[in-house]
Amino acid sequence: MELEPILDVKELSISFTQYGRGTNQVLLPVIRDLSLTIGPGQVVAVVGSSGSGKSLLAHGILGILPYNSHMSGEINFLGQPLTQRRAEQVRGKEMVLVPQGVTYLDPLMQVGPQLRKGKKDPQTRARFRGVLDRYGLGEEVETLYPFELSGGMARRVLIATAAEAAPRLVIADEPTPGLDARAARRVLGHFRELAEGGAGVLLITHDLELALTIAHRVTVFYAGVTIEEADGADFAAGKLRHPYTRALWNALPQNGFVPIPGAQPGPGEGGEGCPLAPRCPRRRPECLGKIPYRPLDGGRVRCLYPEGGDL
């Protein structure tokens, strides 16, 4: 029997209202038709380049989008619709964010008191000591201010804060930039441990290579659209479906840094067709129309002429 998913997102779209001249309002679509599922114990990576809408996805799930945004589609969390109200209730408890910037830490407060939120009783102290210990953060760390932490330590403080809530879903927004390879692997290892403990982990990153070191499933995101879902193992096995996923893979150092010409369209640019069409070697005229996200070979793809499909 399949386990009930922890998070199930169906056809999520997010757009912004922008005010033009006078009273003109423009609706700027940023995320379109995004779907993904995370089961217990699973690490699902969402991989996309800068500006593709990754942080917005995280904020949409957590219910912390800015006031000028609109969200449509379906989000289920632990089998029930995740309304704004429920998101507020589960946030910081069953569902936690490990934020993109370490600026989320209060710069004027020592780490220990900050984590304990001012509580001083021995039980709370012991509980946090235990969690920090698990992340290799010694007692002296509690007396440090955020600016005294290394990048890797700051990340681990954020993870420790998240783990302390014993969450069912951990959303990690770009957790490794600025870290050297060893620190990055260590941080990712901690996310894998959280999954091994039964949580679902949504790992949001631009770094496909790092994502593949821990992700069971990978969802590839391009210009606000999910274009492929694959098993982590599909990449090394050469079993890719969408031409953009292929391009991402070919652009990795070990595969020769092969770039594709052109740039990703920005929000609101391009129609409802495949956002890669202007850059795609396999494009045909019909690629400019709406393209379904469909199952293919154990994954999903949003392409009319995928690799491994029938041409």
Ligand SMILES: Nc1ncnc2c1ncn2[C@@H]1O[C@H](COP(=O)(O)OP(=O)(O)OP(=O)(O)O)[C@@H](O)[C@H]1O
């Ligand atoms: N409040 C807003 N109003 C209008 N547009 C916005 C707003 N917030 C974000 N955007 C736009 O949405 C797009 C996606 O932003 P987002 O931060 O989700 O990207 P990202 O994939 O997380 O990028 P990065 O890798 O740089 O963190 C960007 O092009 C951004 O300009």
Ligand code: NI
């Ligand atoms: Ni981001």
